[in-house]
Amino acid sequence: MTIPALELNDGTSIPQLGYGVFKVPPAETERAVSEALELGYRHIDTAAIYGNEEGVGAAIAASGISRDELFITTKLWNDRHHDEEPRAAIAESLEKLGLEKVDLYLVHWPTPAKDDYVHAFAKLIELRGAGLTRSIGVSNFLVPHLERVVDETGVTPAVNQIELHPAYQQRDVVAWSDDHGIRTEAWGPLGQGKYDLFGTPAVADAAAAHDVTPAQAVLRWHLQKGIIVFPKSVRAERLRENLDVFGFTLTDDEVAAIDALDPLDGSGRVGSHPDEVN
Numbered sequence: 001m002t003i004p005a006l007e008l009n010d011g012t013s014i015p016q017l018g019y020g021v022f023k024v025p026p027a028e029t030e031r032a033v034s035e036a037l038e039l040g041y042r043h044i045d046t047a048a049i050y051g052n053e054e055g056v057g058a059a060i061a062a063s064g065i066s067r068d069e070l071f072i073t074t075k076l077w078n079d080r081h082h083d084e085e086p087r088a089a090i091a092e093s094l095e096k097l098g099l100e101k102v103d104l105y106l107v108h109w110p111t112p113a114k115d116d117y118v119h120a121f122a123k124l125i126e127l128r129g130a131g132l133t134r135s136i137g138v139s140n141f142l143v144p145h146l147e148r149v150v151d152e153t154g155v156t157p158a159v160n161q162i163e164l165h166p167a168y169q170q171r172d173v174v175a176w177s178d179d180h181g182i183r184t185e186a187w188g189p190l191g192q193g194k195y196d197l198f199g200t201p202a203v204a205d206a207a208a209a210h211d212v213t214p215a216q217a218v219l220r221w222h223l224q225k226g227i228i229v230f231p232k233s234v235r236a237e238r239l240r241e242n243l244d245v246f247g248f249t250l251t252d253d254e255v256a257a258i259d260a261l262d263p264l265d266g267s268g269r270v271g272s273h274p275d276e277v278n
Contacts, residue, residue, distance in 0.1 A: 003042065003246075006228065008158040009181040012135050014104070015071055016223060017243065018043025018230035021052055022187065025234075029055025030062075032234045037063045039239055045161075045185075045230045046097075047075035047108060048089060053096035061098050072099065075108040075139060078278070081120035090132050105133035106161060110145040113278040117145060118152045125155050137161070139187075140274040143176045150180065161185035164227060166203070166218060166261040167195060167268030174227075185228040187271075190218055194270040202257035210248040219245045221258045 005013040019036040021029055021044065029052040033044060037059060046056050053074060060070065074097065080089040090105060105124055110117040117138075124136040137159030138149065150156050160177050162170055164186035174184050191197045198204065198214035207217040215231070219242060222229040231242045250258075262268055 003040070003243075004223075006183060006226070008135055008183055009156055010135050010158050012103070012158070014135075014159070014183065014228060015043035016228050017041075017219070017245070018045055018071065018228070019239070020045040020187065020230035020232040021056060022047070022050060022232055024050070024052055024055075024232065026052045026055055028234055030058040032239075033059035034062060035236050036239050037065060039236075039243055041239070041243065042069055043071040043073075043230065045073045047077070048080075048093055049075070049077045049108065053093055057096055057098035067099075071103045072097065073104040073106065074102055075106040076120060076124070078109050078111045078114075081107070081111065081114065081116040084123070086120055086123035086127060090127055094132065101131060102133045104135045104137060104159060106137045106139045106159065107141075109140045109277045110138070110142075110274055111278045112145070112275055117141075118148055121149050121155075121157070122153050125153060135159070137182075140277070141173075142274055143173055145274070146173075146176060146180070146182070156180055157182055159183045159185055159228070161187055163188050163269060163271045164222075165189055165191040165268075165270075166197060166200075166221070166258050167191060167263070168266075168270065169259070169262045171262075171264075183228055184226075185230070186222055189222055189227075189229045189231055190215055192270050195268075197261075200261060202254070202261055206250055206254040206258065209254070210250070212245075212248060213241060216241060216245050217250065217254075218258070220248065220250055221255060224250055224255060
């Protein structure tokens with residue numbers, strides 16, 4: 001099985017489906033990531049604040065997989081935006097991961113009340129130039145944040161990782177990103193179980209029509225919309241199921257029905273608002 005890769009605006013490419021370790025307990029991370037790698041995952045998404053970079057690194061080291069076959073993302077936490085802290089932060093992450101460089105380094109949140117995200121991204125540009133990361137991007141950025149970063153640094157992020165699932169599609173952010181060559185990644189692609197996504201007729205009917213699970217139908221919806229997705233699980237059977245989404249294609253009507261699940265008033269958000277995380 002080959003996972004499709006998408007080209008980023010800096011000429012590198014990223015596997016469209018990966019494995020996210022948000023809230024995976026540190027003690028379970030090495031096992032979970034090892035199982036994911038054995039199943040065929042090659043894109044792992046972690047972050048300094050998750051506290052499990054060491055487990056990711058241990059799994060990578062034990063896997064025997066060539067480094068150039070892997071795509072590893074980590075993120076700069078909110079209290080490391082200032083001065084030269086981004087360089088110190090990535091050095092700490094690389095040590096924990098056991099890597100010389102990551103494939104993607106993201107500003108985790110814009111923290112607008114501190115007004116230091118442009119400086120943080122400018123430092124990421126330097127880190128890329130120093131060879132500590134292949135690509136740079138942002139996470140949880142809204143259109144005004146993206147506009148400032150591009151206008152003030154002259155560099156367009158390769159990726160914006162945002163909360164995105166059928167009830168909260170952030171169409172304005174995705175459209176702006178598409179127009180400017182920024183790839184969108186979805187965190188919480190299945191709504192984090194915080195609403196009855198799988199019980200909606202749009203999802204249940206699509207799953208039944210293709211003899212797949214509701215989760216597989218939703219992941220396929222993301223993929224067909226060009227979104228990069230990395231569902232999280234610590235169960236091997238679910239890891240396997242989440243990877244098995246390339247043998248069917250949703251119809252245009254099925255995609256449109258899932259699209260229609262977003263109330264468009266912002267009420268579908270299940271995570272924090274980027275303007276309120278500081």
